[in-house]
Amino acid sequence: MDNTCYFMKDEKIISWVPTKKNDLYTSDELIDAYLYGKRNAFEATQRLAVDKLNNNIEKSGEISINLLKTLTDKYFTPLNAYLRINSLDNFDIMITVPERDIISDDFLTMYDIISKTETQNKDEYYDVFISFCPVNEHFEEINVLSDGFLLKLENSGE
Numbered sequence: 636m637d638n639t640c641y642f643m644k645d646e647k648i649i650s651w652v653p654t655k656k657n658d659l660y661t662s663d664e665l666i667d668a669y670l671y672g673k674r675n676a677f678e679a680t681q682r683l684a685v686d687k688l689n690n691n692i693e694k695s696g697e698i699s700i701n702l703l704k705t706l707t708d709k710y711f712t713p714l715n716a717y718l719r720i721n722s723l724d725n726f727d728i729m730i731t732v733p734e735r736d737i738i739s740d741d742f743l744t745m746y747d748i749i750s751k752t753e754t755q756n757k758d759e760y761y762d763v764f765i766s767f768c769p770v771n772e773h774f775e776e777i778n779v780l781s782d783g784f785l786l787k788l789e790n791s792g793e
Contacts, residue, residue, distance in 0.1 A: 688723050691761050692786075695726050698752060698763060699788050702730055705748060711736045714770055717784035727764045729784055734769040 660668075699716035706713040712733050719727040736742055749765040756763055768779070 684723055687760055688720075691724065691726060692718070692720070694756065694761060695728055695763060696788060698756060698765070699728050699730070702728070702749070702752065702765065703788075706730070706732065706736075706745065709741070709744070711739075711742065711745070716788035717779050718786040718788070719783040720785070724760045725762045727766070727784070729766050729768050729779065731768045731770045731774070731779075734771045737767060737769045 695718050699718070703713045703716060714731040714733065717729045717731070719729070721727060732742075745767070749767075753763055753765055768774075
């Protein structure tokens with residue numbers, strides 16, 4: 636059946652023809668396509684964020700291991716490394732060291748090392764701040780936790 640609608644205007648035949656289904660979308664179809672695209676984009680963004688976070692946590696672990704090794708090589712006694720995640724791209728690493736090591740004049744070289752480490756590892760998606768925490772007989776790990784250092788490097792300093 637021909638769905639064309641004809642009419643006359645000024646002695647010309649004018650016609651309306653149905654639009655092909657492939658060229659026509661209902662408002663519901665447009666809304667569904669928008670929501671589908673929005674959901675997929677959100678899920679992709681979440682996956683990228685989780686991947687970047689995991690990579691940055693791994694990078695923080697590598698930095699911590701290298702610092703613990705450097706401390707040991709310089710005859711200091713690192714105890715543990717802790718990580719605080721401030722955002723997807725901003726991290727704090729805290730290394731606990733016996734108080735006697737930190738007050739040693741030789742320990743001052745470690746501050747140059749951490750400054751260089753922070754600078755060398757800074758990029759668009761990663762920023763790290765490294766600090767040392769002196770440990771004495773009054774140290775309690777719960778204090779580190781309350782400061783937001785929720786992750787502890789397993790087997791650090793051993």
